Amino acid sequence: MSAPAELPPVRYTPDQAALQRFGASTRNPHRIHYDAGFARAQGLAGPVVMAQLHGCLLFRAAAEWAGDPGRVVSLGWRNRAPSGPGAELTVSGHATPAGPGLVRLDLLETGPDGAAHCVGYAVVRTG
């Protein structure tokens, strides 16, 4: 395993426009992602980032570490807390060997206050 054991942080700040575009491209019309009044009526602080968008950031961290998106074999995550548009999300993690030619990456996505939004893992091929 020649790549560093600690993953370089991957960051993204999805704004409301990004949520609109992400929702449009995935054909996701759920109002909690774009309707602030509706989201608040559901007990949320406002519109929330899509679960799959969080997954994309975890995927990006794994792919960047592996050097090729095609080397990501599996990915999983659990949602811990919602995040809203305008909040910077940071994925960190560390790598451990997971068998011949495979590495497991344990991943954590946090918000600006350091609170966890997602915990996850990826398995990547090393070559």
Next chain:
Amino acid sequence: MRPALWAVRTRALELLGRVEHRSLGPVRAAEARRFAEAAGETDPRLLDPARPDFQLHPMYLVSLLRGPGHPRPGELRPDGMYRDEVPGTDGLDVLLMAGGQDLTWHRPLRPDEYVEQTRELVSVRCKGRAPTQFLVLEVAKRWSTAGHGVVVEATETFLVR
């Protein structure tokens, strides 16, 4: 357990093991590029369809809720989500949350391949105690193409309160 939650549980148990099929249609490079941009992707191999090493973003397929076209009248709940997205919940006064996903890729998807999806509710669990009981529904999904088999498999978890 609240009556609405009990109704979800009853319906969901009846749906266990029933396999649904959906067509997502052909997956276009330009759509996957727009998806990658919205997701904050920076890898040019996922952003530039003109590159010889362009790849459809692997997360695009598993994030797509439907194929091309607008929702049909009556297809959406009042909250905007598709009525059948979370099994057993249509029309009931419950709150839905995405719990997480586990994905395994078997091969890359190529532009313009025609994708079919299967969905199957595989488990229904009650968690917590009244008055904070909730249900955990697990749905197994598989995306495949006619000529080249399975592309990716997933287990998605929904929390119903």
